[in-house]
Amino acid sequence: MTTTTASPLPFAPFQQAALPGADLPWLADLRRAGRDRFAALGLPTPRNEAWKFTTLRPLEKLSFAPVPADAPAVPVDAIPAVAADSHRLVFVDGRFRPDLSRRQGLPAGVTLLSLGEALSTVPAQVEAMLGRTAAVDGHALLALNAAYLADGVLLHVAKGVTVDRPIELVFLAAGGSADAPLAWHPRLLLALEDNAEATLVEQHLGRDGAVYLSNVAAEVVAGPGARLHHYKLQEEGRDAFHLATLTTRLGRDATYDSFVLNLGARLARHEARSLLDGTGITCRVSGAYAIAGSQHSDITTLIDHAHPHCTSREVVKGVIGGQGRAVFQGKIIVRPDAQKTDGYQLNRALLLSDTAEIDSKPELEIYADDVKCSHGATAGELDDDQLFYLRARGLPLEQARALLVAAFLDEAVDEVVSEPVREHFRSRIHAVLERR
Amino acid sequence: MPLIEIKNLHASVDGKEILKGIDLTIDAGEVHAIMGPNGSGKSTLSYVLAGRDGYEVTDGSVTFAGVDLLALEPEERAAAGLFLAFQYPVEIPGVSNTTFLKEALNAIRKTRGEPALDAMQFLKLIRAKAKDLSMTDEMIKRAVNVGFSGGEKKRNEALQMAVLQPKLAILDETDSGLDIDALRIVAEGVNALRSPERAMLVITHYQRLLDYIVPDVVHVLAHGRIQRTGGKELALELEAKGYAEFGADEAA
Numbered sequence A: 001m002t003t004t005t006a007s008p009l010p011f012a013p014f015q016q017a018a019l020p021g022a023d024l025p026w027l028a029d030l031r032r033a034g035r036d037r038f039a040a041l042g043l044p045t046p047r048n049e050a051w052k053f054t055t056l057r058p059l060e061k062l063s064f065a066p067v068p069a070d071a072p073a074v075p076v077d078a079i080p081a082v083a084a085d086s087h088r089l090v091f092v093d094g095r096f097r098p099d100l101s102r103r104q105g106l107p108a109g110v111t112l113l114s115l116g117e118a119l120s121t122v123p124a125q126v127e128a129m130l131g132r133t134a135a136v137d138g139h140a141l142l143a144l145n146a147a148y149l150a151d152g153v154l155l156h157v158a159k160g161v162t163v164d165r166p167i168e169l170v171f172l173a174a175g176g177s178a179d180a181p182l183a184w185h186p187r188l189l190l191a192l193e194d195n196a197e198a199t200l201v202e203q204h205l206g207r208d209g210a211v212y213l214s215n216v217a218a219e220v221v222a223g224p225g226a227r228l229h230h231y232k233l234q235e236e237g238r239d240a241f242h243l244a245t246l247t248t249r250l251g252r253d254a255t256y257d258s259f260v261l262n263l264g265a266r267l268a269r270h271e272a273r274s275l276l277d278g279t280g281i282t283c284r285v286s287g288a289y290a291i292a293g294s295q296h297s298d299i300t301t302l303i304d305h306a307h308p309h310c311t312s313r314e315v316v317k318g319v320i321g322g323q324g325r326a327v328f329q330g331k332i333i334v335r336p337d338a339q340k341t342d343g344y345q346l347n348r349a350l351l352l353s354d355t356a357e358i359d360s361k362p363e364l365e366i367y368a369d370d371v372k373c374s375h376g377a378t379a380g381e382l383d384d385d386q387l388f389y390l391r392a393r394g395l396p397l398e399q400a401r402a403l404l405v406a407a408f409l410d411e412a413v414d415e416v417v418s419e420p421v422r423e424h425f426r427s428r429i430h431a432v433l434e435r436r
Numbered sequence B: 001m002p003l004i005e006i007k008n009l010h011a012s013v014d015g016k017e018i019l020k021g022i023d024l025t026i027d028a029g030e031v032h033a034i035m036g037p038n039g040s041g042k043s044t045l046s047y048v049l050a051g052r053d054g055y056e057v058t059d060g061s062v063t064f065a066g067v068d069l070l071a072l073e074p075e076e077r078a079a080a081g082l083f084l085a086f087q088y089p090v091e092i093p094g095v096s097n098t099t100f101l102k103e104a105l106n107a108i109r110k111t112r113g114e115p116a117l118d119a120m121q122f123l124k125l126i127r128a129k130a131k132d133l134s135m136t137d138e139m140i141k142r143a144v145n146v147g148f149s150g151g152e153k154k155r156n157e158a159l160q161m162a163v164l165q166p167k168l169a170i171l172d173e174t175d176s177g178l179d180i181d182a183l184r185i186v187a188e189g190v191n192a193l194r195s196p197e198r199a200m201l202v203i204t205h206y207q208r209l210l211d212y213i214v215p216d217v218v219h220v221l222a223h224g225r226i227q228r229t230g231g232k233e234l235a236l237e238l239e240a241k242g243y244a245e246f247g248a249d250e251a252a
C-alpha cells in the first residue's frame, strides 16, 4: 500500500512505502496516527506554556524534505570518538551506516541494532518498545517523529549484564542547504533490564552552512537497580535545528546519570522528562551550553518524583555571547507519596554581552511534606575583580575573558561522572571557544 | 633616570577625592616603604598605579621606566614590569595556578618579543620558585587562591612575583594575615628579588615587616598625601608613637 499525503506543515509529504518496516501494519498505523496528530497540533507556538521562550517560527519559513532512501552514501572521514574501543553506531543524515559502525565484542545479552535492522530482524521487540515512555498526547514533536519514523537505535541490555565499553551513537549531518533543507527524525529505544549497566554517548555533529532539522525522540527505560550513564554532545552546524525529546522511566533503585552539552545549532532544544517510578532512585539531569552569535539553546526538564526516598540532582550552567539566547526550564514535581525526596537544582548563566539573554524558569511543585528540595538560579557577567587580577598579571583583556569563560564551563562539566567523556566534552568546549 | 616618578597625583573613587597630590620618586635598586593609618589611601595608590577601573586620576602624572604609565592598560603595565601584590588576592575557581601563571608569563614574554616557554620549561621554573617559598606541588596545581589560607594567598603572590620578575614590585600589606614563619619566608622571597635593576614599594601598616625587608626610604601617607619622608628609623618612631600626629585616631 502506498500512501502519499499532502504535508500539513513545512515537511514534504512522505512515502510510507519507501520507509523501513512499511509492511508492518502496526507501524503503518503508528506513522499515520503520528501524521494525523501532527497535522492537528501543528508546530508548538509560544502560546503553549512549555514553548513560551523558544519559537519555531524560523522552521515554518523552510520546506524540509526527507533524505531520499536511494541517496548515495556520503563519504565520511574522521569520526570523533570518546574512546578508541567504544561500540559505535553511526548515522549520516539520519541513515544508518553499517560501514562506519562497529559492534565487535558486545557482551551476551546485549542487543544493539539500528532501527532499520531491528524492524527486519526483531519487529516484535520494536513494537514492544516503541511508545513505551513517549506517549504522543499533545506533543507535536513526538507526533512528527512518529510520522516520519525511519531509522534510529534499539539498545537492549538483559538483566544483570554490564556493558564495559561506552556505546556511542553518532549522528552526522552532511547534506541539506538553504534551498533544499533536509529533516530526519531518529528514534532511540533504549532499555536496561534489572541491574544492567551501560554508558551511552550521543554525538550530534554537523557542518556550518548545512540546513537541516534533526528531530530526535529518545525513550529510555531503566529497570530496577539498573545503572545508565547517558551523555549527549550537541554540536550541530550553526545553521541547523536540533530538537530532542527524551522520556525516561526509572525503576526502583535505578541510577540514571545524564548530561547534555549544547554547543552547536542555530536553534537547539533538549527536553528531558524523567519519571522516577520506584523508591531509592538516583537521577542526575545536568547540562551545559556555550552559545554565541544568534544561537538559541533551550534545556527544558521535568523530574517527576512519584515515590519515596529518591534523589535528583540538576546542575545546568552556560555561557551566552553575542545575541545568543538561552532558555532553562526546570520543573520538579514531588508527588504526595514521595516523602524523603532529596532534590537539588542549580542554574547559572554567564552573560558575555549586553545583547545576550537568558530565560530561566525553575518550577518546584511539592505535594509531600517531608522532603529536602533546594534550587537556585543566577545570571551575571564576568567578575571584574577576577578580570583585573588576571590583567594585572599581564593577560590581555580578551585572553583573561577567555580563560574565565573556559573555567566556568570546565566546572560545569564536572557534573559528568565518566572521566573520558568529561575530557572529551572539555576538549570540544575549548575547540568551539577557540573558533569563536 | 628614576624608575618611577609620581608627580602631584590626585585620584578619586566614586567622585570622592582619595589621593590629594602624591609626589614620590623611586630609583632602581631602592626599597621604599609607605606606612599610614587605615583608610589613608595606600591601597588606592597601589590600584591607581596598577590601572584598576573606577579609580579616576584627576591630576598629576606617573612616569615609569620612561613611559607615561597612566596611558597604559593594566596588562601593558604588567608587561612594562610593574607588579602589584594584592592586599586581598582574588580567588579564581576553575583556573589552576600553573595555567594562570604560564599564560601570564608567556603573555608578558610575547610583548617583549621573547619566545614562549613550553609546558616543561615552565613547570621546571615554577617548581623551583615554589620550593623557595615552601609551597607544595599540590598548591601550585590548585585553582588560583581557592581554598588558600590568608598566609598561603600571600605566599602565592610572592610566587607570582618571583616568576614574573618585575622591575617594580608594589607589596600591599603583604604582611597582613601572615604568622611569623610565613612572614620570614615571604620576606626572603622578596629580598631574593632585590637587585640594582629593581625597586620595591612596600606598603604596610606595621613596622614588623620592615625588620625583614629593610627599606632605604620610609614615607608616611595620611589624608591622601605623603606627610613625612625619612630613613628606616622613621618606621621605628611610628611604631612607638602611632599615627596620632598625622591626625589618625588609632595607634599603630
Ligand SMILES: Nc1ncnc2c1ncn2[C@@H]1O[C@H](COP(=O)(O)OP(=O)(O)O)[C@@H](O)[C@H]1O
Pocket (backbone or CB within 6 Å): B013, B014, B018, B036, B037, B038, B039, B040, B041, B042, B043, B044, B045
Ligand atoms: N572602591 C571604593 N569605593 C569607595 N570608597 C573606597 C573604595 N576604595 C577605597 N575607598 C575609600 O578610600 C579611602 C582610602 O582607602 P584605601 O586606599 O583602601 O586605604 P588604605 O589602604 O590606606 O587602608 C577610604 O576612605 C576608603 O573607604
Ligand SMILES: [Mg+2]
Pocket (backbone or CB within 6 Å): B042, B043, B044, B087, B173
Ligand atoms: Mg589597604
